[in-house]
Amino acid sequence: MPQYAAIIYSTDSDWTAPEHADEMAEYGAFSEAAAAIIRGGAALFPTSTATTVRTDRKGGDVVVSDGPYAETKEVLTGFFLLECDDLDHAIAVAATIPGAWNGAVEVRPVIPREMD
Template identity: 55%
Template sequence: MPQYLALTYTADVDWWAPEQAEELAEYRRFGVDFAGQVKASAVLHPTSTATVVRVEGARGGPVITTDGPYAETKEALTGYYLIEAEDLEAAVKIAAEIPAAWGGAVEVRPVIIAK
């Protein structure tokens, strides 16, 4: 069955903070409702914990790291779901049920499975 990666973009918040409890419950409900189609998922720490890695020049060149978010944006990449679905249309229907889609965005991309 084809797989799709649903990347969630929302406000960059601490999901474990008490004020996020109601929204976090919606994500848990999604996980229960679509347990058969969701093969993996994760929540990312805030972008302030990110480290950007670049290699100067070609492979083997000096490694340059930058702390903090790559770009200042209203919505940040905050998590992902690996979804199995018959086709893109079915994956989009599932993605529309992810709470991030209700006020942020969900990007759905087909996954290439190496043989």
């Protein structure tokens, strides 16, 4: 069965803060309702905790900088890995992720990889 990444873009917040408890409860309810098709996922800490890694070429010098790659109003705040029948099914599920209600959820097919 194909897998889809449901990539959540919303406000840049610390989702562990008490003021987000109600919304995190909504995520808990979504996770419980969609448990049969969720294969992974996580909420992310704010972009202020990010570290960006670049190289100037393969095997080249590593350049590390604090913070996100780009500053925007909505940032990557989490994701779910969904195993769905098809894209239409993944879209229907993504519409029930709380991040879709006040941000956006990008649905993207996952390229299968061989596991050792």
